[in-house]
Amino acid sequence: MKRRGFICVLGSVASGFWPRRRTIIVTMAAMVLLPIEVSDAGWLSDIFKGSSKQAKSPRQAKSPKHVTSRKPAALARRAVSPKPRNVKLAALGPVGLPPAALKPVATRCDPAKFRIVLDVGHTAESEGAISARNVSEFAFNLRLARQIEEKLKAEGFAETRLLLTEGKARRxxxxxVAAANNLAADLFLSIHHDSVPNKFLEDWEFEGKKSRFSDRFSGYSVFVSRRNPDFKTSFAFAELIGKEMKAQGLEYAKQYTQAIMGRYQRPLLNKETGVYRYDELIVLRNTQMAAALLEAGSIINRDEELKMSSPERRDIISSGVTAAVKEFCEPRWGILGPL
Structure with a gap:
């Protein structure tokens, strides 16, 4: 018996015995318990995403089996095979992300097999920025990356790989990038600590040595590249990192939105989470997996440098990154995406 026919009969029977309110409750219960047919599933999509036209994912657009039109040919097929098919929630796509972040439905990941590459930014030969107290960015990056690796492995992500590279700058x-691609990683995260353009630097002395600083800017930031082969997943992962940083009470660096940054100015994709777009970053655009870059904080800011040097701040950031990876990898990602 079709669902609607059954509901009508059930409603008629119930109306003879119970008050109207109970009839409505019984009818609603029947709707929940009965299987959802493909042709009647549009209402569920509307609940999650609004218009069914806007809700179509790339996979749905390519596959005619999700079409819900009641054309004669479709009705004939249903007459031949009346057995209803259940609709998988995975077909509804991610919920709670802006349209730019929508991606094809992901499979559930097994933490024991899920491979994350933690790229230690810069090298011993090309140390990156120098902090206000004359410590290299590479040293900050390495300490934080190791702590993130430790936490991820403790949470069951046994395939986490720390990527240390030798050599100068661009080489x-x-x-x-080649090493990450050869490792066939599922996620790539490059760890860095921020500085400022030279025009903002001021001179000072620390422990008898000349140094430079800028206390004007502070905060973390997350970058993604639109030229990454899986930009949508990259952005979704970056959003999770930014959300976790914010949940830990950290604020993102807002200077990249300002014209005074000149060629260092970047488009801000989400003003709540601090995710920026930087299309030309080689480690983001040329990696074959979803990739993001985290600037954990400013080491040229004298106050923030002290915080970034502390085990407490490293614990906060590594916990936030670990929480983001876990949320990315939880079963609900494979059903509805990050919420």
Whole structure:
């Protein structure tokens, strides 16, 4: 018996015995318990995403089996095979992300097999920025990356790989991309600590040595590249990192939105989470997996440098990254995406 026919009969029977309110409750219960046919599933999609036209995912657009039109040919097929098919929630796509972040339905990941590459930004030969107290960015990056690796492995992500590269500047970038691609990683996260353009730097002395600083800017930031082969997943992962940083009480660096940054100005994709777009970053655009870059904080800011040097701040950031990876990998990602 079709669902609607059954509901009508059930409603008629119930109306003879119970008040109207109970009839409505019984009818609603029947709707929940009965299987959902493909042709009647549009209402469920509307509940999650609004218009059914807007709700179509790339996979749905390519596959005619999800078409819900009641054309004669479709009705004939249903007459031949009346057995209803249940609709999988995975077909509804991610919920709670802006349209730019929508991606094909992901499979559930097994933490024991899920491979994350933690790229230690810069090298011992090309140390990156120098902090207000004359410590290299590479040293900050390595300490934080190791702590993130430790936490991820403790949470069951046994295939986490720490990527250390040798060499100078651009050549080292090519090496790290090649290494990450050879590892066949599922996610790539490059760890960095921020500085500012030279025009903002001021001179001071620390422990008898000349140094430079800028206390004008502070905060973390997350970058993605639109030229990454899986930009949608990259952005979704970056959003999770930014959300976790914010949940830990951290604020993102807002200077990249300002015209005074000149060529360092970047488009802000989400003003709540601090995710920026930086299309030309080699480690983001040339990696074959979803990739993001985290600037954990400013080491040229004298106050923030002290915080970034502390085990407490490293614990906060590594916990946030680990929570983001876990949320990315939880079973609900394979059903509805990050919420």
């Amino acid at each position: 080292s970038l090519v090496k790290r």
